[in-house]
Amino acid sequence: MTxxxxxxxxTQTALQPVGGGGVVVVERKQPGQSYGQGIAKGMxxxxxxxxxxxxxxxxxxxxxxxxxxxxxxxxxxxLPEAYRNMPVxxxxxxxxxxxxxxxxxxxxxxxxxxxxxxxxxxxNTGKAVPAAEEFIIEYDSCMSCGLCHEICPFDAIKMDHFYxxxxxxxxxxxxxxxxxxxxxxxxxxxxxxLWAAVEANAMKKLQxxxxxxxxxxxxxxxxxxxxxxxxxxxxxxGAGAAAAARPKTPVAAIGKNMSPEKVARLEAxxxxxxxxxxxPGESEIVxxxxxxxxxxxxxxxxxxxxxxxxxxxxxxxATGPVAAVGQSMSDEKKARLEAxxxxxxAQGGGQ
Amino acid sequence: MRAMWEFFFxxxxxxxxxxxxxxxxxxxxxxxxxxxxxxxxxxRGLGYMxxxxxxxRVGPFGLFQPIAxxxxxxxxxxxxxxxxxxxxxxxxxxxxxxxxxxxxAVIPWGNLIPVDINVGVLYIVAVSAVHTVGILMAxxxxxxxxALLGGMRGxxxxxxxxxxxxxxxxxxxxxxxxxxxxxxxxxxxDPYGNILSWHIFTPVGLLSFIVFWIASLAEGExxxxxxxxxxxxxxxGYMTEYGGMxxxxxxxxxxxxxxxxxxxxAGVFLGGGNGPGSDIPILGTLLSVFYFLAKSLxxxxxxxxxxxxxPRLRIDELMHFAWKFLxxxxxxxxxxxxxxxxxxxxxxxxxMGIAEALGAPGSIARIAVAWxxxxxxNVVAFFLVARLNATxxxxxxxxxxxxx
Numbered sequence: 001m002t003x004x005x006x007x008x009x010x011t012q013t014a015l016q017p018v019g020g021g022g023v024v025v026v027e028r029k030q031p032g033q034s035y036g037q038g039i040a041k042g043m044x045x046x047x048x049x050x051x052x053x054x055x056x057x058x059x060x061x062x063x064x065x066x067x068x069x070x071x072x073x074x075x076x077x078x079l080p081e082a083y084r085n086m087p088v089x090x091x092x093x094x095x096x097x098x099x100x101x102x103x104x105x106x107x108x109x110x111x112x113x114x115x116x117x118x119x120x121x122x123x124n125t126g127k128a129v130p131a132a133e134e135f136i137i138e139y140d141s142c143m144s145c146g147l148c149h150e151i152c153p154f155d156a157i158k159m160d161h162f163y164x165x166x167x168x169x170x171x172x173x174x175x176x177x178x179x180x181x182x183x184x185x186x187x188x189x190x191x192x193x194l195w196a197a198v199e200a201n202a203m204k205k206l207q208x209x210x211x212x213x214x215x216x217x218x219x220x221x222x223x224x225x226x227x228x229x230x231x232x233x234x235x236x237x238g239a240g241a242a243a244a245a246r247p248k249t250p251v252a253a254i255g256k257n258m259s260p261e262k263v264a265r266l267e268a269x270x271x272x273x274x275x276x277x278x279x280p281g282e283s284e285i286v287x288x289x290x291x292x293x294x295x296x297x298x299x300x301x302x303x304x305x306x307x308x309x310x311x312x313x314x315x316x317x318a319t320g321p322v323a324a325v326g327q328s329m330s331d332e333k334k335a336r337l338e339a340x341x342x343x344x345x346a347q348g349g350g351q
Numbered sequence: 352m353r354a355m356w357e358f359f360f361x362x363x364x365x366x367x368x369x370x371x372x373x374x375x376x377x378x379x380x381x382x383x384x385x386x387x388x389x390x391x392x393x394x395r396g397l398g399y400m401x402x403x404x405x406x407x408r409v410g411p412f413g414l415f416q417p418i419a420x421x422x423x424x425x426x427x428x429x430x431x432x433x434x435x436x437x438x439x440x441x442x443x444x445x446x447x448x449x450x451x452x453x454x455x456a457v458i459p460w461g462n463l464i465p466v467d468i469n470v471g472v473l474y475i476v477a478v479s480a481v482h483t484v485g486i487l488m489a490x491x492x493x494x495x496x497x498a499l500l501g502g503m504r505g506x507x508x509x510x511x512x513x514x515x516x517x518x519x520x521x522x523x524x525x526x527x528x529x530x531x532x533x534x535x536x537x538x539x540x541d542p543y544g545n546i547l548s549w550h551i552f553t554p555v556g557l558l559s560f561i562v563f564w565i566a567s568l569a570e571g572e573x574x575x576x577x578x579x580x581x582x583x584x585x586x587x588g589y590m591t592e593y594g595g596m597x598x599x600x601x602x603x604x605x606x607x608x609x610x611x612x613x614x615x616x617a618g619v620f621l622g623g624g625n626g627p628g629s630d631i632p633i634l635g636t637l638l639s640v641f642y643f644l645a646k647s648l649x650x651x652x653x654x655x656x657x658x659x660x661x662p663r664l665r666i667d668e669l670m671h672f673a674w675k676f677l678x679x680x681x682x683x684x685x686x687x688x689x690x691x692x693x694x695x696x697x698x699x700x701x702x703m704g705i706a707e708a709l710g711a712p713g714s715i716a717r718i719a720v721a722w723x724x725x726x727x728x729n730v731v732a733f734f735l736v737a738r739l740n741a742t743x744x745x746x747x748x749x750x751x752x753x754x755x
Contacts, residue, residue, distance in 0.1 A: 035737050042660040046400050050656075053399040068402040 084159030096223025099156030106148035131218030447485030461624025461639025501588025505579030
């Protein structure tokens with residue numbers, strides 16, 4: 001390593017060489033530390049810690065002294081609500097209906113690829129039903145990243161607080177759906193605030209899905225036969241309204257109370273903005289839109305729309321994707337849906 | 352003891368042999384038990400100093416933890432490295448332990464005195480110096496660079512710190528006028544049970560205590576002077592190639608050395624087993640053992656406390672501290688001790704006619720003058736030496752060679 005002459009000069013002036021040999025003297029005198037005072041201060045600190053360890057515990061992060069140890073098997077630390085260990089599936093306490101619709105979002109995002117879902121099929125028609133037939137997570141390879149919990153549009157997969165999982169049996173760590181199922185009340189107990197934030201939305205979606213589940217499909221295995229087929233209800237009153245009021249997507253900018261003319265104008269503006277950015281065949285399976293969540297037939301319509309490649313490169317109100325929305329809808333509704341989709345496409349195109 | 356065995360055997364030499372074997376066994380057993388207690392005190396004490404609990408699972412308060420560890424070390428395989436010098440490697444722990452245990456021969460446990468020899472203080476110093484040989488044997492025989500470095504460090508450190516240690520004891524021997532440990536303790540016995548008669552409560556004794564205590568920490572390889580076994584630099588120093596029971600013996604010797612240091616310090620400076628009621632015939636013996644153990648273990652706690660505070664010294668700082676700080680102080684202390692003796696005891700016959708003016712030898716006025724004079728000398732010496740070291744001892748660094 002070579003240095004420029006400037007650097008050499010700078011180093012020498014900064015360090016004040018003594019003599020010619022590049023030996024520098026660094027003064028490290030600090031007041032109040034000579035003649036053994038420094039050691040005396042240190043000993044005072046240590047004996048204070050020693051004494052406080054008998055009398056107090058470190059409870060608060062600002063505590064500087066006190067017993068730090070939590071004697072694990074007898075004592076346990078209080079886990080924060082957002083603590084995450086292993087993912088579990090939620091089901092409704094009363095009806096046993098699972099929140100999972102086998103949308104495969106978690107399976108897709110899982111970094112170590114330990115989630116394996118089989119979609120349930122209607123035994124009569126052979127068509128897919130929004131429920132999981134089997135749901136397997138390999139706990140031994142799960143890295144507890146929590147991405148499945150974050151991505152889940154139906155709040156069906158949540159991170160458990162249970163951490164005593166050590167075992168000799170590797171294969172027993174593969175958890176099937178029966179082992180993963182937890183009642184909502186369990187999650188509510190470990191994470192009350194987190195559940196309260198999503199409850200209304202999740203229960204609304206569950207209600208919609210349950211309508212399309214024939215027989216016992218989608219019911220937690222151990223709850224079959226113990227409950228009657230009924231629509232699960234959210235604990236909070238006015239769930240739908242609450243969900244609708246919460247602005248989550250840009251679509252919410254188009255208010256429910258707007259006049260049809262205004263909506264149409266907004267829609268036109270957005271369509272102009274997005275230009276021709278939409279890719280052919282763009283999938284639109286997921287529609288967790290608060291505005292549309294009140295419509296019962298929406299999911300069916302949208303999944304149909306998603307199956308068909310959308311050829312629209314220009315917004316055509318009558319012949320575009322809107323045509324798939326449903327013939328029986330009112331004009332106002334169609335306009336709103338179109339606006340939503342346009343906004344989504346704009347979002348997708350912008351990324 | 353001897354009389355008891357003579358009664359049973361009726362043979363003089365057999366009775367003598369048996370009685371001393373009994374005493375030796377008692378010292379070894381008590382030593383091992385104390386060593387277990389010391390490791391417990393050290394680990395629990397350090398734990399609480401660091402806001403944690405320390406070993407607390409085996410037995411009440413973790414008191415049986417040392418037993419569990421003894422079982423562990425006993426059941427371990429005894430390994431000698433292929434390239435090691437087998438016999439020296441085997442003998443090193445023996446030498447170290449033997450020299451340590453031998454020191455206990457003259458240390459009185461309160462009123463229980465194993466042997467009272469008239470050069471007890473010299474004997475302790477001489478015998479515990481032998482363990483330096485054991486350290487060098489262990490370091491050399493292991494055929495391992497870390498072990499050798501640790502052994503060399505241990506020898507350099509032990510030899511350097513022996514000098515201030517012995518010189519500080521010289522002051523006390525001068526004060527007492529005898530080298531017998533029992534006499535040293537008796538000298539601190541006050542008829543009124545006053546703890547101010549302890550050596551540590553005189554200016555001379557205090558400085559002597561400070562120098563002796565610091566030097567003894569280095570002799571016993573206690574932090575901050577644990578360079579011979581500096582685990583961050585030398586794995587475990589001269590103990591690197593030892594495992595199982597040999598390691599346990601080295602460990603035992605280490606803690607026994609520490610306990611011997613505490614016991615000697617308690618005896619020489621803190622009055623040993625002296626305390627209220629220690630001169631009552633039978634109960635007093637028990638009380639004196641209690642006082643002795645309380646003082647020794649209290650001093651050991653101070654060792655742990657120091658370990659919790661001070662980081663390890665660099666090897667050159669270690670040497671500077673012994674030769675440039677402790678040694679001058681010990682020499683000054685010998686000077687002020689002689690002044691103390693002259694002022695308190697001497698008269699016109701010894702050429703101290705001035706002292707006669709203060710009153711009879713040992714009078715209050717003489718003691719007061721001696722106190723003031725020695726206190727001034729020692730305090731000035733302390734600050735002067737510290738000051739000189741502070742200005743002389745600036746840290747120098749070799750600047751990075753530039754433009755080469």
